Amino acid sequence: MKPKTIKIIYWTVTALFALAVLQSGIVELMQTEGSKQVMDMLGYPQYLNTILGVAKILGAIAVLQPIYKTIKEWAYAGFTFDFIGAMVSGIYATDGTAIIVVPLIFLAVMFLSYFLWKKVENLQKNQTI
Secondary structure (H helix, E strand, C coil): CCHHHHHHHHHHHHHHHHHHHHHHHHHHHCCCHHHHHHHHHHCCCCHHHHHHHHHHHHHHHHHHCCCCHHHHHHHHHHHHHHHHHHHHHHHHHCCCCHHHHHHHHHHHHHHHHHHHHHHHHHHHHHHHC
8 A cells, every 4th residue: 555545544544533532522521411321321420421521532632643652652542441441331231232332343443543553653764764
């Protein structure tokens, strides 16, 4: 695949991922009825919505910015913990498959974004040598 194609795919996947996570963070910060119901169903306190909402918004910004690589790495790690935690919580608290499958889909898209980011970084590193 050409470097330009890889960059376009990376930014497309990453932007869509960041938008989805940003939307999720905003919904959690707004304390919508749906977000409250999910917390109740999983047995978590309502204030966790605020913590997760702020973390997701900051993480979406971190994933999109190209300057601070360590912060970007930590954002990807934080999303990994969030999605795995959501999946495991869903397994223990419900019988529904959607609450288990959705975090896996987000995790897959996030890993694709991460993989492509590393590929773009390697391409840029090789071009400067």
